[in-house]
Amino acid sequence: MPRFLHVADVHLGFDRYDNKRRTMDFFYAFQDALERYAIANPVDFVLIVGDLFEHRNIQPNILNQAQVCLQALKDAGIPVLAIEGNHDNRPYGARTSWLRYLADWEMLKLLEPGDISAGEPFYFPWDEDAKRGGYIDLDCGVRVLGSAWYGAMAPQAIAQTAEAIQALPPGPNATVMMFHHGLEGQIARYQGALRYKDLLPLKEAGVDYLALGHIHKNYTYGDWIFNPGSIEANSVEEVDFDRGVYLVDLDGATIQAELKSDYVQRPVVRLRCKVTESDEAEQVLETARSVVQSAIERQAVRPEEEPVVELRIGGYLGFNRLDLDTRQLQAELKELSQALILLLKFEAEQREYTTQVTEGSDRQTIEREVFLDLLAANATYRKQSTALAQGLIDLKDLQLSDRPETELYSFVETLLAGESAATDEGTANDPMDEPELN
Structure with missing residues (x-):
């Protein structure tokens, strides 16, 4: 019975919080998940369904992290099959990427469609010498199909892909396809997600297990669509998501996919x-x-x-x-x-306090209401806002009367002293409610 590990959205090189130790967390999580669920009890193969890296351009130490993990799988004789995601795909017009580099060094097999414009078929079998191909038939009895990052063109690409799958020669009984895209209805505020009917042509073409990536939350749909979520939480919001890696057994037409998340992760x-x-x-x-x-x-x-x-x-x-x-x-x-x-x-x-001033109000009334609004918005002065508002009006009148500064200062001291005493008395008689804690 074929068994494989489905991994997506590893994001090696994650640097959102500019913290080197947090960046290392993603490496440790990936390494530990592979050791526990792929190497300790060896699987037949491992899928990396896009976004192995956080960025297209990576530092040498991030490349080294990927090589350490992939070398451990290679030493255990476990093939790694991968596709590019939106984070690590090659820019338009570029001929190579870091995933292509890893494929050239036999660290993984990058399964991607051929260049039709150059006369290549959409799908051709993996060539060990050229280290290229769109699909591979494994000895364990599984055909694995790759894909590319299509973005907004995904619905059209799916139709083309389904047609290419149907044109392939007969192969193993089980067909697995890697596709880095999201299904609608799984998370909020995600534009461009695919509808189920957009993906359905792949099932009709013979895909038994559609391995998704891209959305960092675990979900399944229709007993053939599986998304494990990201290896680590890329943001604090993702802590509320179920995430992990899928350990999958294929028993004829029966799929047993178990989400595993018991590996090293920072709380x-x-x-x-x-x-x-x-x-x-x-x-x-x-x-x-x-x-x-x-x-x-x-x-x-x-x-x-x-x-x-x-x-x-x-x-x-x-x-x-x-x-x-x-x-x-x-x-x-x-x-x-x-x-x-x-x-x-x-x-x-800060709550806005806006007193309705009736049309035709005189200047002093308007001034008093403005002062009341400003004072009521401050907890320190709210209880004495009426007296203090009148005091500010009186202070303005004194200043306009050219009273000496010493008299103005004395007035303010008296005004504030009265406010302080009144506040103390009010606090003693009317205790403040405890703040609400959640």
């Missing part, structure tokens, strides 16, 4: 907290610290694992956001959690 933790308009800046800081500390105490965050941590702060602010040093807060939380990367997403907003 990614998403935390939330909500602040209210009654919170002052220091209370917001303390709320954020408390959420992270609570996550540590319940072991959702394990500092010894140096996780990637995201904290989103939502709700409404009762003060100017510039009064909050978010950079210092981020540094504090990173130290507290011992996170490799601490992402602080500050999404709390």
Whole structure:
């Protein structure tokens, strides 16, 4: 019974957070997944269904990571069959790529359609001497077909591919095809996904197992479409996805595909907290610290694992956001959690207070309402906004009357002293609600 490992979206060289250790995580995950599920109990072959690399142009150390993993498979006698994805495909007009380089050095077999414009057939069998071909018939009784990255032209390419498959000579009983594209309805905000009926011609042409890549979330469809998701989380949003590699057994017409995700991966933790308009800046800081500390105490965050941590702060602010040093807060939380990367997403907003001013209102009324709106938006001054608004109007009148600066300063001190006393009294009589924690 043929057995193979279906891998996609490895993204070696991932550098989104400009952190070398995070980049290494993708190598360690790939290496460990291969060791556990392809080498320890040898499979007949391994599929890499696009995006082995994060970028088309890679650094020598990233190429070395790929070679280390592929050499281990080669030493174990396990063939690797691959296609290009949108991240690592050759630019239009280019004749080579890093996957082509690996194929030339016999580290993998890059299965891709022929150049029809040059007189080549769409599909021709893998040639070990030329190290080229669009499909291969393996000794284990499986025919594996390759493809290219088609982008928006995928529906038209599928029709052409299906016709080419039907024209192939008879082969093994089981046919597997690699195709780097996404199926609609699997994730939000993804334009250009294929409909099921777009892919159906491939099934009708004889494809028993359609191995997809591109979408970083695991899904299956119709008992013949399989997408394992990415090896590692490429963003914090992906931590909520099932992801991994497929270990597949082909037993005649029966497909047994088991998603495997028990391999080395760095923990990614998403935390939330909500602040209210009654919170002052220091209370917001303390709320954020408390959420992270609570996550540590319940072991959702394990500092010894140096996780990637995201904290989103939502709700409404009762003060100017510039009064909050978010950079210092981020540094504090990173130290507290011992996170490799601490992402602080500050999404709390300042509520707009807009008092309706009736048509024909006099200047002083308009000024008072403007002052009231500004003061009500700040938690420090909200309770005394009426008195302070009148005080600001009086202060303006004093200044327009050319009163000396000493008198103006004295007026402000008296005004603020009265506000402070009233606030203290209000706090004693009316305790502030606790901030909401999630």
